[in-house]
Amino acid sequence: MARVTVINDSSDFLALMREVITELGHEMTGMEAIGANIEDVVASRPDLLMIDLRLENTPQEVSGWEMIILAKAHRDLLHVPVILATADVWEIKQRAKDLEQIAGVHVRTKPFDMDEMCDLIQRLLTDSEDPPQAPPPDRSPTRRGWTEGIG
Numbered sequence: 001m002a003r004v005t006v007i008n009d010s011s012d013f014l015a016l017m018r019e020v021i022t023e024l025g026h027e028m029t030g031m032e033a034i035g036a037n038i039e040d041v042v043a044s045r046p047d048l049l050m051i052d053l054r055l056e057n058t059p060q061e062v063s064g065w066e067m068i069i070l071a072k073a074h075r076d077l078l079h080v081p082v083i084l085a086t087a088d089v090w091e092i093k094q095r096a097k098d099l100e101q102i103a104g105v106h107v108r109t110k111p112f113d114m115d116e117m118c119d120l121i122q123r124l125l126t127d128s129e130d131p132p133q134a135p136p137p138d139r140s141p142t143r144r145g146w147t148e149g150i151g
Helices: 011-023 038-043 064-073 089-094 096-100 114-128
Strands: 003-008 027-032 048-052 082-086 105-109
Touching: 003 011, 011 027, 011 114, 038 064, 048 064, 048 114, 064 082, 082 089, 082 114, 089 096, 089 105, 105 114
Parallel strands: 003 027, 003 048, 048 082, 082 105
Antiparallel strands: none
């Protein structure tokens, strides 16, 4: 069973995704936008993140965009795939170049096809079961001797 963390400003969306994700056989942690912070996201130990880009009408400390940047910069979340679910097509177009620079972010515009979303969730969770392996330590000779990945 994989863990999916969903951050959204809509309790209806969180309830819908909880139903869908649990039917797929996974555990979901839902976070209301107003209370979401990177420490709570890390503590939820997600295998997949789903974040709303535009967190409307809430005085949250961190926007959806900022949460993605924080997640992709955090060592415990670096390899966790992100589904960016948003109805804000204009904002996505404005951030297209930025999104190209961030690995593992999959954009879906609302309303999205639920079957396609389920397929994406399952594919990303299957892919995350085999995370990228770190390269072996560099054991090449140097003037001082052998190195252990020190470069």
